Amino acid sequence: MSRPPLPPFDAETAALKTRLAEDAWNSQDPAKVALAYSLDSQWRNRSDFIRGRAEIVTFLTEKWAREQAYRLIKEVWAFRENRIAVRFAYEWRDETGQWFRSYGNENWEFDEAGLMSRRVASINDLMIDEQDRLFHWPLGRRPDDHPTLSDLSL
Template sequence: MIHSRTRGGISNVPTPLPPFNAETAAQKVRLAEDAWNGQDPEKVALAYTPDSQWRNRSDFIHGREEIVAFLTRKWEREQEYRLIKELWAFRDNRIAVRFAYEWQNQSGQWFRSHGNENWEFDESGLMHYRVASINDQPILASSRLFHWPEKRRPDSHPGLAELGL
């Protein structure tokens, strides 16, 4: 089911609600990808419940304030950030995602980070639980695969499966 609603300054964007089907789960994944590529910590945090719990690598994050602080630090450190997410599996109010993103550190070294996320949503479509496991791979600038202007990945840009990731 998809509903339009306004939440804390987010415009009336269709919000897929649980229980998810293949279409609504894929839409939820793309909306998350778009939000993270926008790199606005305050806006991204609104997709999570006020008491959301995360494990991101070895960080344990609780609530929107900590999400905003975490994402602010992340995107200060991870420059030229480009992310692709892909639906892996779904059931009821849960979605599993695989992802990769490319970024450059302040020293100019490029990385491709690979990972998996497990998400659980409340009845209003807000994520209240997120677990992410991530590995960083140093790459050469010439090995980058994610080429698009900042923000949203164009629909014509290949996804992870098409890129062989």
């Protein structure tokens, strides 16, 4: 199975790969998201260490049960050969209704089939008031005309 675009990446394919990842994560479908990762993909997500698609599905299922009304924006920071570095922000609320904006960076490494074999994510959460939210599209894919992280100065 291959997952285009394939490495080595250029500016256009790195941006496309990043947008495809954002779209998948905004679907909040753990099984769909997991298909972008190699069978033995290794993650560090905050302080969680995850290995393989089954653990990815479990992790994401639990994540989106906790992080309600999830909306994410990703942006390429740098790329080289089979690696892409992205920055991201996402907004969500917890079970009490408290809103958060989570900021982070991810380092991605891809195999020759374009599947992500390694993901290293560092993430910080900021409590925000509902009126301070910036991501207001309907759940799912971010509209093409919605501001990017750079447009929002995030």
